[in-house]
Amino acid sequence: MAKIAAEVRRTAVARLEELRADGVLTAGHVRTVAQSTGVSERTVWRWLSSPAARPVRQSRPRYLLSETDREAFAFYRGNIAALHRARQAVLAGDGTTAGAPVPPFLSEGWAGGRPVTLRTLQRAFGQELTPAEQAAWRTGESGRRAAAVYLKRPDALRGRCWEMDHKQLPLVVLPPKGKAICPWMTTVVDDGTRALLGWAVAITPTSGTVFTAMRMAMLHEPEASPFGAVPERVRIDQGLEFAADDVEAALGTLAVVMHRLPPFQPHRKGKVERLNLTIEQMLISQLPGFTGGPRDASGKLYGPVKDSVAAKQAAGEASGEAGGPMRIERFVDRFALWARWYNTERPHRMLGGRTPLQAWMEDPAPLRRIGSDRLRHLMLASTDRTIQKDGISFQSLTYVAPELYGRGGQRVQIRYMPHDDRQIEVYAGTEHLCTAYPTGQLTPEQTEAFREHARAEAKRLGAERRKAAKRARRELAPMTGDGATPAESRLVSAADGRARTQHDRDQALAAKASTSLLGLTDPTADPES
Structure with a gap:
């Protein structure tokens, strides 16, 4: 700030001196500069005095961080006070700080240095290290990312790009059977209009919940809402449910490109992440069983619903009692009402005060639709x-x-x-x-x-x-002998027919009738014949 003020002062004085050289300098000019720079008119006139009469202010020499100082910042996890104590101990020849010896690589690097105050070190680190660098050594990767600056994608046209995400809700509910659980939700958000196109609630995240949310987002039902279209691209994370073969096959059949994002980079699909936070803040935090609420000294949730293992088991065994967790079916109904309100009534700051439905209707981009009969067998x-x-x-x-x-x-x-x-x-x-x-x-x-x-x-x-x-x-x-001719029987060959007389052929046919084939014999027949 001091550097900026000095630059402003030099610019103002240079302009006033130009006006004085041209013979047009007035008290009004001085008054205007004084008001703009936040000083008195007398101070401005003093700036315009002769250079010999101006006070020469000696600037404080700036301390520049050494490589050892930066290594010490990392070693002491961003604790500048601990770094200063260690540096002073090395310069004093002690070599120990807080009862522990200073590492040799720091002692060698600081040897022969000049003493500086703690405030000087703090100022130097604040000027030479970015907030992201400081947070990286103090809190780790999460701190570095929190201080980072990301590029923002331009909003896509309606129905062209989705963002999908899984999230375990901080809410205790009762499933159809068993103890109380915290359900999972899959959400689909339109990139261009931020509309909640599809969602699904499940006890555990599976490819089935992904299909449910995608089918809701694709299905066009004019009597219910105008949403519903086949996108060109879907942004997803590394969740195994999204990587299922049947999910990839269904999207591939519709020529939808799956953009799988790198892990631990939620800002790459920030719209669905922000919607999940909105759901937690505006809906789930108001429901019984919210696990993100205040807790007592022992860690137990305030309110009628607890989230301990024993409490969940007891809630499942006494599911009909009042004051316990709500059933998952009731939560699904509540969420459906909230989703309708979010899409049709809630103004969105990033949409210029419009609702997602208004933004969708005002977008003239064409949509690709798919019939429910074709979609039924895919999703x-x-x-x-x-x-x-x-x-x-x-x-x-x-x-x-x-x-x-x-x-x-x-x-x-x-x-x-x-x-x-x-x-x-x-x-x-x-x-x-x-x-x-x-x-x-x-x-x-x-x-x-x-x-x-x-x-x-x-x-x-x-x-x-x-x-x-x-x-x-x-x-x-033909094998019964009732009026069958020799030519009709498949059991007598043509050679036999020429060699035998009619009598012999009749006897042969009777001997080879169906009764003999079935294992039945005539007891009056001559066994030698």
């Missing part, structure tokens, strides 16, 4: 199941469909949407068999369709059996 989690007598068992439900009739024991692949148990898609290899529905949730029409299909299959199989039996009887008819 679904998958697993293998065996068809049982009552259908396909999955997540405590049994799913049936007319097309499953007669396939008991067959191994199939099912694709499903996490947290949506209304239906599953059934595949035999690459062939889509049917859409199955829970047994207890079938409509009367679906139940009647299943029974009608079962009756039709039984009728078809019965007809096939009767047709096969009739064909078998026709094949056995």
